[in-house]
Amino acid sequence: MHIAEGFLPPAHAIGWTIAAAPFVVHGARAVVKEVRENPESTLLLGAAGAFTFVLSAIKLPSVTGSSSHPTGTGVGAILFRPPVMALLGTVVLLFQALLLAHGGLTTLGANAFSMAIVGPWAGYGAYRLARKASGNLLVGVFAGMAVADLATYVTTSLQLALAFPDASSGFAGAAVKFLGVFAVTQVPLAIAEGLLGVLLFRVLTVNARPELERLGVLERRPVDEDDDPTPTPTPAPAPTTSTDGEVTR
Amino acid sequence: MTRRRWVTLALVLGVVALFALPLLLGAPSDYAGTDSLATEAIEQSNPDYVPWFDHVFSPGSTEIESGLFALQAAIGGGVLGYVLGRLRGRRAQREAVAAATSTRDDVTP
Known part of the structure; x- marks a missing residue:
């Protein structure tokens, strides 16, 4: 989904940068607020950022005979809501633009818009819908991760079609062409990313239950989500902490 | 299993x-x-x-490029492993404390 450096006409590059900037600034404020109000979130924020960092570094072969990389933005969107990923995703893209000659500074706005904004929001929406429909956290996680991945590549395709419409068939023709390059290749990767997300959340539901309850990902009373080996022996901590009245998500 | x-x-x-x-x-x-x-x-x-516009920096060869990609994955994997390890250690510790307090309660009726 990295549009190469210089491969968006100046007007498009500036337009996408202006479109992405407020989301990234808002995301930066969301991260600062989260860390300041809930310092214990730092660990999981680090995990969300690290997950995107690993996954977007690994290019994987697909059935179409080309290779592509997952995005990993769904984890942070599900845990902390999408704004946080606007910052974390952009940091990853900046790292790749500066050190790896992958993506670019002129296309950073467009790339951030697809991977750090549209992907996380689409994934978050899919997570909420699938979780509500199925009543199962892990089904929601699978849908959220896969959709965040796929939506990113669909967005890139549309951005390129907008910048380089086909001479005869216009925007639609170009969109079909770029979707053929990006979206089809991405389908197996999106499924794999969904499975990886399920693996990660299975670990988190066992080991990070207090955080997930505080973030509203899990309900506060001990429900048996999976075949959880620990019947939660610890009684709930005394409800004396006044800082606990945080916003429900 | x-x-x-x-x-x-x-x-x-x-x-x-x-x-x-x-x-x-x-x-x-x-x-x-x-x-x-x-x-x-x-x-x-x-x-x-x-x-x-051209890249501000380009890795000199594909070897250097793949090395930098590996570095990115290593940093991410390292941080992720650290967090999951800490969370797991914390749970083990909490369970040990809970077990210790519950046995103490049994001893002192």
Whole structure:
């Protein structure tokens, strides 16, 4: 989904940068607020950022005979809501633009818009819908991760079609062409990313239950989500902490 | 093995299979990156388009580039492993404390 450096006409590059900037600034404020109000979130924020960092570094072969990389933005969107990923995703893209000659500074706005904004929001929406429909956290996680991945590549395709419409068939023709390059290749990767997300959340539901309850990902009373080996022996901590009245998500 | 372990194993195998199968079954291909395929498509349909900005830094060779990609994955994997290890250690500690206090309660009726 990295549009190469210089491969968006100046007007498009500036337009996408202006479109992405407020989301990234808002995301930066969301991260600062989260860390300041809930310092214990730092660990999981680090995990969300690290997950995107690993996954977007690994290019994987697909059935179409080309290779592509997952995005990993769904984890942070599900845990902390999408704004946080606007910052974390952009940091990853900046790292790749500066050190790896992958993506670019002129296309950073467009790339951030697809991977750090549209992907996380689409994934978050899919997570909420699938979780509500199925009543199962892990089904929601699978849908959220896969959709965040796929939506990113669909967005890139549309951005390129907008910048380089086909001479005869216009925007639609170009969109079909770029979707053929990006979206089809991405389908197996999106499924794999969904499975990886399920693996990660299975670990988190066992080991990070207090955080997930505080973030509203899990309900506060001990429900048996999976075949959880620990019947939660610890009684709930005394409800004396006044800082606990945080916003429900 | 518990059911939980089997599910984990099946998930890991599923991920591996999703990437192994195309390699095993697919027609011979060089698996070019989609990013460069898109760039090629643009150059083909818009031959007169000239990129108006160049990378501020380009790795000198593909070896250096893949090394930097590996570094990115290593940093991410390292941080992720650290966090998961800490969370797991914290749970083990909490369970040990809970077990200790509950046995103490049993001793002092």
